[in-house]
Amino acid sequence: MRLVLLGAPGAGKGTQAALIKERHGLAHVSTGDIFRENLKNSTPLGFEAKKYMDAGQLVPDETVMKMVGEKLAEFAADEGFMLDGFPRTVAQAEFLEGKTKLDGVILFNVDDEAIVKRLSSRAVCKDCGNVTTRLEHDKCPSCGGELYTREDDNEQTVRSRLKVFHEQTEPLVKFYRDRNLLLEVDAGQKPEEVFARVVELLDHDKN
Numbered sequence: 677m678r679l680v681l682l683g684a685p686g687a688g689k690g691t692q693a694a695l696i697k698e699r700h701g702l703a704h705v706s707t708g709d710i711f712r713e714n715l716k717n718s719t720p721l722g723f724e725a726k727k728y729m730d731a732g733q734l735v736p737d738e739t740v741m742k743m744v745g746e747k748l749a750e751f752a753a754d755e756g757f758m759l760d761g762f763p764r765t766v767a768q769a770e771f772l773e774g775k776t777k778l779d780g781v782i783l784f785n786v787d788d789e790a791i792v793k794r795l796s797s798r799a800v801c802k803d804c805g806n807v808t809t810r811l812e813h814d815k816c817p818s819c820g821g822e823l824y825t826r827e828d829d830n831e832q833t834v835r836s837r838l839k840v841f842h843e844q845t846e847p848l849v850k851f852y853r854d855r856n857l858l859l860e861v862d863a864g865q866k867p868e869e870v871f872a873r874v875v876e877l878l879d880h881d882k883n
């Protein structure tokens with residue numbers, strides 16, 4: 677199975693990807709995570725991406741497509757994966773279409789104000805990368821590691837990211853609907869309820 681996880685910042689793509697990975701054994705490719713990993717390792721790609729990420733803007737298509745193209749080339753022809761946070765522009769979607777056939781695009785719908793609230797309490801584990809919320813945890817519930825707040829999770833940057841999502845990424849809803857690939861989920865519910873709906877859609881899609 678080859679899937680795209682589509683949705684605004686904070687819609688829960690990473691959270692659901694972890695659950696889908698556990699159930700379906702699919703590789704999880706998050707472009708945001710790859711940029712943050714590059715930054716941690718002080719690579720030129722990491723420094724280039726940081727300028728855009730800190731401003732809540734998209735990294736230029738050319739850079740992202742080159743990076744994703746290299747990543748996709750690592751997969752065997754029959755290997756499944758989920759792309760989380762890619763594509764985000766029509767140009768990226770057209771690029772992907774030229775590279776691989778998709779089985780579905782899951783769209784996570786949440787309203788903007790709920791997202792601003794969610795991201796104000798997001799915490800990420802320094803050790804295992806697990807995504808959680810400070811409302812419930814002060815240590816990583818998965819490995820006990822220390823939690824940190826992403827630099828782009830301040831309200832001003834979150835609002836820029838939402839604006840960019842509506843302007844540049846939302847056109848992909850029509851793009852994938854027209855190709856009969858869109859699977860929509862109400863992601864404003866609890867994570868386990870969202871996941872139950874995802875499972876229902878994926879099982880239905882397979883049959």
Ligand code: AP5
Nearest residue numbers: 685686687688689690691707708729734735761798808867
């Ligand atoms: P990226 O890291 O992909 O960030 P994003 O798309 O803004 O999405 P997030 O990771 O913030 O949210 P998420 O949907 O994964 O939600 P999560 O599960 O963590 O990208 C960062 C930046 O990199 C971009 O801004 C851009 O600059 C650059 N970039 C990346 N890809 C690019 C591309 N293709 N082109 C150009 N630039 C690119 O959940 C969020 C919080 O909510 C957590 O605290 C979680 O515990 C909680 N939560 C999750 N689900 C629920 C629920 N159902 N109910 C309540 N709380 C929930």
Ligand code: MG
Nearest residue numbers: 689690706708
């Ligand atoms: Mg994410």
